[in-house]
Amino acid sequence: xKLSNLWNEKSVTLSFEVFPPKKDTDFDTVRFAAEQIAELKxxxxxVTYGAGGGTSAYTAEIARILQAGHKVPALAHLTCVSSxxxxxxxxxxxxxxxxxENILALRGDYPPGYDPNAPRDYRYAYELVKEIKAFxxxxxxxxxxxxxxxxxxxxxxxxLHLKExxxxxxxxxxxxxxxxxxxxxxxxxxxxxLGIKVPVLxxxxxxxxxxxxxxxxxxxxxxxxxxxxxxxxKFRDRPDAMKQAGIVYASEQMVDLVANGIRGVHVYTMNxxxxxxxxxxxxSKVLGR
Ligand code: FAD
Numbered sequence: 502x503k504l505s506n507l508w509n510e511k512s513v514t515l516s517f518e519v520f521p522p523k524k525d526t527d528f529d530t531v532r533f534a535a536e537q538i539a540e541l542k543x544x545x546x547x548v549t550y551g552a553g554g555g556t557s558a559y560t561a562e563i564a565r566i567l568q569a570g571h572k573v574p575a576l577a578h579l580t581c582v583s584s585x586x587x588x589x590x591x592x593x594x595x596x597x598x599x600x601x602e603n604i605l606a607l608r609g610d611y612p613p614g615y616d617p618n619a620p621r622d623y624r625y626a627y628e629l630v631k632e633i634k635a636f637x638x639x640x641x642x643x644x645x646x647x648x649x650x651x652x653x654x655x656x657x658x659x660x661l662h663l664k665e666x667x668x669x670x671x672x673x674x675x676x677x678x679x680x681x682x683x684x685x686x687x688x689x690x691x692x693x694x695l696g697i698k699v700p701v702l703x704x705x706x707x708x709x710x711x712x713x714x715x716x717x718x719x720x721x722x723x724x725x726x727x728x729x730x731x732x733x734x735k736f737r738d739r740p741d742a743m744k745q746a747g748i749v750y751a752s753e754q755m756v757d758l759v760a761n762g763i764r765g766v767h768v769y770t771m772n773x774x775x776x777x778x779x780x781x782x783x784x785s786k787v788l789g790r
Pocket of ligand 1: 550580607626650677678
């Protein structure tokens with residue numbers, strides 16, 4: 502199923518993200534976790550892609566299993582900054598053969614030692630969006646950043662680039678994680694004023710491990726509201742309490758987002774079926790499931 506049709510049928514969607522195994526020996530563990538999450542019957546699931554190779558070979562395979570084995574539409578992530586045009590075409594053929602109809606088109610982070618001035622086939626995600634559009638047969642999603650992409654000089658510049666990207670053929674957007682819903686509302690207002698009309702799915706990260714969070718935040722440019730910082734500080738050394746508090750915080754964010762008319766909530770599950778199940782349980786009636 503092409504996800505571009507999903508929002509004609511549903512007023513609000515719930516989707517889950519998983520990441521593929523980092524090494525061959527992890528495949529069965531990841532597959533088991535992804536399948537358990539699929540059993541919760543989200544509207545779709547996304548599978549991330551390793552920018553520098555690494556886990557990329559498994560993205561299509563996990564996506565295929567979710568779709569063929571569990572009837573959950575799959576969204577395969579694809580990054581371009583480290584790839585040649587030929588490689589991207591091979592990936593598109595591979596995804597098509599696996600029955601995947603949806604791609605999240607990303608630039609990817611620069612790998613260590615990357616030389617931005619060296620000649621290359623892709624510099625920005627919009628070029629990949631164009632490539633996929635020309636190839637045909639896929640609904641195309643892209644990333645956006647309510648608190649601005651870390652490399653951008655200003656929100657305005659970031660939003661103008663986002664508008665250019667969407668105009669190349671993007672069907673929907675998924676946001677970077679955020680912990681203060683007002684950051685998203687302000688971003689949505691500015692995006693609408695620029696004429697960005699595609700559905701924007703809110704990326705929600707239920708934080709269950711405070712140490713891991715500190716690392717992720719330093720890379721993503723996401724800010725922590727005081728209310729959430731207090732929670733992290735209070736429970737960082739009590740894993741069970743941190744997990745419970747993280748799920749409650751994410752649930753409250755989601756209730757507020759649905760009440761404010763968001764088109765979809767996309768949960769970064771970190772491959773944790775129990776966390777996905779707890780959110781599904783907390784939100785089932787709110788999401789009309
Ligand atoms: P772009 O849209 O190309 O933007 C990158 C930067 O370039 C921005 O600052 C933008 O403003 C600027 N820019 C864009 N166009 C131009 C232009 N024409 N001229 C000048 N500047 C421009 N990474 C992975 O490796 N694998 C994944 O699976 C993955 N999944 C992700 C999913 C989501 C929902 C999100 C939010 C991020 C994900 N990432 C993933 C991380 C992503 O690859 C990085 O954030 C990356 O740094 C930017 O990717 P992008 O597609 O947003 O890039």
